[in-house]
Amino acid sequence: MKIDPNSPDLSAQIAKAIRDAIMSGKLLVDERLPSEAELSEKFNVSRPTVREALKRLGAQSLIRTQRGATGGAFVNRIKFEDAYGQQITTSTLLLSMNDVSFAVACEARYALERACAPLAAARRTADHLATMRAEAHRQAQPGLTDEAFCASDVAFHRALVDAADNPVISYQLAGAVEAMQPLMNMITFSARSREKIIGFHTQIADALEAHDAKTVDTTLAALAAYTNELAQNVINARAAARQAN
Amino acid sequence: MKIDPNSPDLSAQIAKAIRDAIMSGKLLVDERLPSEAELSEKFNVSRPTVREALKRLGAQSLIRTQRGATGGAFVNRIKFEDAYGQQITTSTLLLSMNDVSFAVACEARYALERACAPLAAARRTADHLATMRAEAHRQAQPGLTDEAFCASDVAFHRALVDAADNPVISYQLAGAVEAMQPLMNMITFSARSREKIIGFHTQIADALEAHDAKTVDTTLAALAAYTNELAQNVINARAAARQAN
DNA sequence: AGACGTTTAATTGTCTGACAAATGAAAATT
DNA sequence: AATTTTCATTTGTCAGACAATTAAACGTCT
Numbered sequence: 001m002k003i004d005p006n007s008p009d010l011s012a013q014i015a016k017a018i019r020d021a022i023m024s025g026k027l028l029v030d031e032r033l034p035s036e037a038e039l040s041e042k043f044n045v046s047r048p049t050v051r052e053a054l055k056r057l058g059a060q061s062l063i064r065t066q067r068g069a070t071g072g073a074f075v076n077r078i079k080f081e082d083a084y085g086q087q088i089t090t091s092t093l094l095l096s097m098n099d100v101s102f103a104v105a106c107e108a109r110y111a112l113e114r115a116c117a118p119l120a121a122a123r124r125t126a127d128h129l130a131t132m133r134a135e136a137h138r139q140a141q142p143g144l145t146d147e148a149f150c151a152s153d154v155a156f157h158r159a160l161v162d163a164a165d166n167p168v169i170s171y172q173l174a175g176a177v178e179a180m181q182p183l184m185n186m187i188t189f190s191a192r193s194r195e196k197i198i199g200f201h202t203q204i205a206d207a208l209e210a211h212d213a214k215t216v217d218t219t220l221a222a223l224a225a226y227t228n229e230l231a232q233n234v235i236n237a238r239a240a241a242r243q244a245n
Numbered sequence: 246m247k248i249d250p251n252s253p254d255l256s257a258q259i260a261k262a263i264r265d266a267i268m269s270g271k272l273l274v275d276e277r278l279p280s281e282a283e284l285s286e287k288f289n290v291s292r293p294t295v296r297e298a299l300k301r302l303g304a305q306s307l308i309r310t311q312r313g314a315t316g317g318a319f320v321n322r323i324k325f326e327d328a329y330g331q332q333i334t335t336s337t338l339l340l341s342m343n344d345v346s347f348a349v350a351c352e353a354r355y356a357l358e359r360a361c362a363p364l365a366a367a368r369r370t371a372d373h374l375a376t377m378r379a380e381a382h383r384q385a386q387p388g389l390t391d392e393a394f395c396a397s398d399v400a401f402h403r404a405l406v407d408a409a410d411n412p413v414i415s416y417q418l419a420g421a422v423e424a425m426q427p428l429m430n431m432i433t434f435s436a437r438s439r440e441k442i443i444g445f446h447t448q449i450a451d452a453l454e455a456h457d458a459k460t461v462d463t464t465l466a467a468l469a470a471y472t473n474e475l476a477q478n479v480i481n482a483r484a485a486a487r488q489a490n
Numbered sequence: 491a492g493a494c495g496t497t498t499a500a501t502t503g504t505c506t507g508a509c510a511a512a513t514g515a516a517a518a519t520t
Numbered sequence: 521a522a523t524t525t526t527c528a529t530t531t532g533t534c535a536g537a538c539a540a541t542t543a544a545a546c547g548t549c550t
Contacts, residue, residue: 047535056301078338090328090332282530
C-alpha cells in the first residue's frame with residue numbers, strides 16, 4: 001500500500017499499512033519486519049517517523065521489538081492476557097466518558113454474564129468454586145472497605161465467567177465486568193446489603209456446584225435487580241439532596 | 246509518577262504515566278496536555294521520545310492532536326464507534342493467532358448473542374427489522390459469493406445485537422460477531438445450507454417482530470448448532486482428504 | 491579440533507538541532 | 521471598525537549522531 005507523503009499523518013498511514021499486512025496474513029506471526037532503516041527507505045520517510053508508526057503498533061500489541069544484531073520488530077502473537085488490559089482500559093473509559101448510566105452498564109454486564117451460566121454450570125471445576133467461595137468469604141470480613149468489597153465482587157464474577165471455560169467469552173466479558181467497578185464504587189455497601197449480596201454469591205456457587213444452570217441464571221437476575229436497586233437509591237438520594245439546596 | 250531513565254522503554258513509561266492520569270481522572274476529557282517541549286522537560290527526555298509516547302496513546306484513541314498556535318494534545322472523548330474498530334481488530338487476531346477452534350468461537354458468539362435475545366425482542370424497532378429482512382433477502386440472491394453471504398450474515402447478526410439497544414452490549418459483541426467472519430469463510434455454503442440459514446434468519450426476524458424472546462433464543466440455538474455442523478463437515482472432509490494422501 | 495574470549499556488525503533506543511506547516515492571536519493598515 | 525499582515529506557538533518531519541544490546545564471526549589457547 002502506498003502512502004501520501006503530503007498528509008500530516010505519515011506515521012499513522014505507515015502503521016495502517018503494516019497493520020493491514022498483519023491482518024491479511026501477508027505478515028505471519030513471529031515474522032520479522034524490515035529494520036527501521038529499511039522501512040524508512042521503503043516508505044520514503046525518516047527513521048523517527050517509522051518509529052512512531054512502530055510504537056503505534058506496539059501499543060496495540062501487534063508487534064514486539066528486540067534490540068541487537070538479530071533484533072528488530074516482530075509480528076506478535078497477541079495473547080488473551082495481553083488483550084485483557086487493553087479491553088478493560090477502553091471499556092472503562094467508554095463508560096465514564098460517554099455518561100453511560102449505571103442501569104445500562106449493569107444490564108449489559110448481567111445479560112452477558114447470564115449467557116455464561118449454562119456453560120459455567122456444566123464445566124466449573126473445583127478451582128473455580130474454591131475461588132468463588134474464597135471471595136464470598138472475604139466479602140464477609142468486617143472492616144472491609146467498600147472499594148475492597150467491589151474488587152472482591154469483580155474477582156467473584158470473573159471466576160464465574162472463567163468457569164464457562166471459553167477464552168473468547170472470558171476476554172469479552174473482562175471488559176464488561178471490570179469496567180463496572182468504578183460505577184459500583186459510588187455505592188456505599190451497608191452491612192445488610194453486603195450480607196444480601198454474599199447470600200446471592202453463595203447461592204450461585206452452590207448452584208454451580210450442583211450443575212444447576214437454571215438457579216444460577218435466576219440468582220444472577222435477582223442480583224442484577226438488587227444491584228440496580230442499590231444504585232438507584234444512591235441516585236435518588238443525590239437528587240433529593242440537590243433539591244434540598 | 247516518576248520514570249526510570251535507565252530503562253530502554255522510556256516512551257512506554259511516559260505513555261503509562263499519562264494513561265494513568267487519564268484513567269484516574271487527573272486529566273479530564275478535552276483537557277490539553279502540556280506541549281511536547283514541556284513534556285520533554287518535565288520527564289527529562291527528548292521530544293522524539295515524548296512523541297513516541299503520544300503516538301502510543303493516540304493509537305488507543307486516548308488523545309488527539311492538533312497543530313497550530315492553540316494546538317497540542319488533548320484528552321479524547323473515546324466514542325463507541327472509535328472503539329469498535331480496535332475491538333474487531335484485536336478479536337480477529339486473537340482468534341487467528343491462538344488457533345481458537347471454530348467450535349469455541351461459535352459457542353462464544355452464540356452464547357453472547359442469545360443474551361441479547363430478550364432485550365432485542367422487547368426493544369427492536371422497525372428499522373432493525375427492516376435491516377434484518379433486507380439482509381435475509383440479500384442472502385437469497387443467486388450468484389452471491391460465499392464471502393458476500395458471510396458479510397451479510399454478520400450484518401444480520403449485528404442488527405440483532407443492536408436491537409437490544411444497549412451500546413455496551415453492541416460494543417462487546419461487535420468483536421465476537423465480526424471476528425467469526427474469517428472462520429466462517431472456510432465454509433462453502435451450498436444452496437441448501439443457505440436456504441436453511443435464511444429460514445432461521447426469517448424465523449428470528451419474525452419472532453423479534455412478535456416480541457417472542459423465547460423463539461428467538463431457541464432459533465439462535467438451532468442456528469448455532471447448524472453452523473457448527475457445517476463447520477464440522479468441512480473439518481471432517483479435510484481430515485478424510487489428509488488420510489487419503 | 492574444540493572450547494573460550496574478543497571483536498565486529500547490525501539493530502533498536504535516545505538525543506540534538508533543525509525546518510516546514512498549520513493556526514490562532516496580535517499588530518498594522520485601510 | 522474591518523481587514524490584512526505579521527508573528528509566536530505548536531505539531532509534523534527530517535538528518536545525523538551516539539549509546540546499549542545482541543548474536544555472529546573471528547582468533548586464541550589448550
